[in-house]
Amino acid sequence: MNELRSDPLTGRTVLYASGRAGRPNDFAPAALDAGGGSPPADCPFCAGHESLTPPALAERVGPDGRWRQRVVPNKYPICGRREDDVCLGSHEVVIESPRHVTNTTELGQDGLAGVLGVYAERLAHWRADGRFPFRMAFKNVGPSAGASLTHLHSQIVALPMLSTQQEIEAALLASQDSPADAWRAWRERELADPARLLAEDAGLVAFCPTVSRASGEFWVVPRHGGPFFEDALPDASASDRMAALLFPLVARLEQRILPAGYNLIVSTAPTTGVLADAFCWRLEVVPRVASLAGFELGAGMFINTLPPDEAAALLRG
Numbered sequence: 001m002n003e004l005r006s007d008p009l010t011g012r013t014v015l016y017a018s019g020r021a022g023r024p025n026d027f028a029p030a031a032l033d034a035g036g037g038s039p040p041a042d043c044p045f046c047a048g049h050e051s052l053t054p055p056a057l058a059e060r061v062g063p064d065g066r067w068r069q070r071v072v073p074n075k076y077p078i079c080g081r082r083e084d085d086v087c088l089g090s091h092e093v094v095i096e097s098p099r100h101v102t103n104t105t106e107l108g109q110d111g112l113a114g115v116l117g118v119y120a121e122r123l124a125h126w127r128a129d130g131r132f133p134f135r136m137a138f139k140n141v142g143p144s145a146g147a148s149l150t151h152l153h154s155q156i157v158a159l160p161m162l163s164t165q166q167e168i169e170a171a172l173l174a175s176q177d178s179p180a181d182a183w184r185a186w187r188e189r190e191l192a193d194p195a196r197l198l199a200e201d202a203g204l205v206a207f208c209p210t211v212s213r214a215s216g217e218f219w220v221v222p223r224h225g226g227p228f229f230e231d232a233l234p235d236a237s238a239s240d241r242m243a244a245l246l247f248p249l250v251a252r253l254e255q256r257i258l259p260a261g262y263n264l265i266v267s268t269a270p271t272t273g274v275l276a277d278a279f280c281w282r283l284e285v286v287p288r289v290a291s292l293a294g295f296e297l298g299a300g301m302f303i304n305t306l307p308p309d310e311a312a313a314l315l316r317g
């Protein structure tokens, strides 16, 4: 299969080239600590090492009074913290477990539900703060995805610029009268093909998008739309339901691709602008089994060797 596909909203272009899957590769993905060994003695995210991180900004505490998830400022932020910094923003780390777990399978479905709840709390916090229109939650699992510490953690950023501007402008062009129509049409188109659907429950749908940047990429979106991820998780039972949908898919992906890694990205609506209410939140899981090379960087498009309907069949098990 050789085919060029573009997504009208995100502007992403993917060249599907199945034949490249069999090419020789002298460079195996860097090994990910799959959790089998003992944790590093100086891991700053393990319980008992709280003094190695800045004081917590927020914590989720279990019935035993001990923390389950812990949010701390990133010691190496991508943005400044002083009011006179050129890029003033927030960059936080979500420590996903007091145990030294290194992947979501080890974290478990309950742990994942807690982490999703923390995402919603912190995104809502920065929405209420009002200074930063762009907010995003993400995590890098494995060195090929950009993780520098093996202890499972996520990051929350809040920034003054809008990285979703291109998508917003495309929605405006596609539907001048009602930008929400552009996202509605996009959803209907994406969810119409049962071959790419993975799971559906509680108003959420998981699917492999038509324009998948990576083999096995999948997204979760609200079936009937909704701008803000944080509004989709108002309480623990909503987090539980999202985790019930997401966990088996992530666990199946990890079985297939670890020790290579993946990124999980939560996009939520900007807090300002005419399209804030029209945006559709989404959660993307992007495997990193291949790296961005010269073609991708030079041409500005991605190469994928696995069509999304075939990826969906693998992820459905």
Ligand SMILES: [Zn+2]
Binding pocket: 039, 043, 044, 045, 046, 099, 100, 101, 151
């Ligand atoms: Zn640790």
